Amino acid sequence: MLKEYFRERAALVERELNRLVPVAGYPELIYESMRYSLFAGGKRLRPILLMAAADAVGGTGESYLHMACALEMIHTYSLIHDDLPAMDNDDFRRGKPTCHKVYGEAMAILAGDGLLTTAFEVMLSQPGVDHELIVAVSRDFANAAGARGMVGGQVVDMLATGQSLDAKTLKFMHQAKTGALFKAAVKNGAILAGATPRQVLLLSEYAEQFGLAFQITDDILDVVGNQVKIGKPVGSDSKNGKVTYVTLYSLDGAQKMAREAVEQAETALAEFGEKSAVLKELVRYLVTRDS
């Protein structure tokens, strides 16, 4: 049932992204490079989280497609910039050459910049939502993407490579780098659909545990995963001298932590009942995924 739901929602996001970042445009190369990374096989996890959170509080997730797609654009921009030679210097992402390998460094920087600005245009064009709410949600997205969120997390990550890193800093880094956008997706999906403050609080707790489980699983997959399915070489973290949940807590310890995060995420969903079935399945899927 989740697979079907996933497929439908991802297809919906795909169609909308395709409309929002059209093939035709001048100069062509900027649209081509933005689309290359946008349609490189992403799971559309953030858009789906936003919509599922809206559903969980009795709303209609599909009403917020602009907001959902904006998150995917922010996510994609961050991957393009993170992959750059000056940053993580990754040649492959999801089994395909990274943006700068195909279009060169300058175009990859600009494709990222283009997606980030387009994300704001798109969220600020969300139909059917009060302007006050558009402003509040967009501001929160900007905050999650910025120096207090993704950008700040990437800086900590960069400075930490090859350094020893304590558990607290590792947690902060991931909360900022990937957790903030997951949380923004879930929290604002709920807010858009008119959630009560208590619902927002509970779903934020869900999102934090979701982010934690996601990251720990990522670190585990880097050790035990299948290179073909992950789309990048296994063991690249330890080769790059990165501190991970596995290097800090051992494989067993990390697996236990991931399970605990999933349990806490489920606990936060308890009072939403059947309406949160998708969110529940999503966090369970996270820790069993193989890529």
Place this chain on the structure above:
Amino acid sequence: MLKEYFRERAALVERELNRLVPVAGYPELIYESMRYSLFAGGKRLRPILLMAAADAVGGTGESYLHMACALEMIHTYSLIHDDLPAMDNDDFRRGKPTCHKVYGEAMAILAGDGLLTTAFEVMLSQPGVDHELIVAVSRDFANAAGARGMVGGQVVDMLATGQSLDAKTLKFMHQAKTGALFKAAVKNGAILAGATPRQVLLLSEYAEQFGLAFQITDDILDVVGNQVKIGKPVGSDSKNGKVTYVTLYSLDGAQKMAREAVEQAETALAEFGEKSAVLKELVRYLVTRDS
């Protein structure tokens, strides 16, 4: 009189930027690098234009400081990314080492990303303005900064280096790369202050001519300017094989075009009378500046 006005408004912007991007923050390096470029001696032209346009239609420019500062952040982010080795590879800007020369390439990419996201946070936090208006203005800023504006213009610029370029493409490139943000500043300053559609139209025309005069003067200064005052080597355009207004129209031709653009900008201001004195002085100053 203009000098005094300029100094006061620039100081106002400076103080607000200082408050909006604080020294203290974690990780420190992201705030330090963002501030390095933000306080590297910019003229604050875009914030001042926005405020002067609001004044010209009978508003109070200083009421829109968040919007004004957001433009300066977008401008600064674009300079940081344009200067990168993969792009224009400039070591100096306004006589100081560029962001990546001081903080390295990775940090410069992130400082730019941080400023761009902060710009959206800041404009979406503009106090005292209707949410509907905040959404409309911010969307227009995003559009001016994106693939249809600055990012698109930079792509055309990059692809054009070393290539022959016709007059139409040169004009498009500058309109997108620098003109769009000038226009967004003036147009939205007026809109924020409650301008009539006719006023918006006239001030948009002013801004387009302003942008044109600005760019032509830039190209002229690259040939006849004073290296110390400009802060970068004179003649770098022709050395880099760039087509400019001077290479296309000769020095005389370019100077004539700049004068004509200034005249047309002044014509667009005619019916605003005394209230547009600052906008008038600004465009006159443009073509007589020496850096």
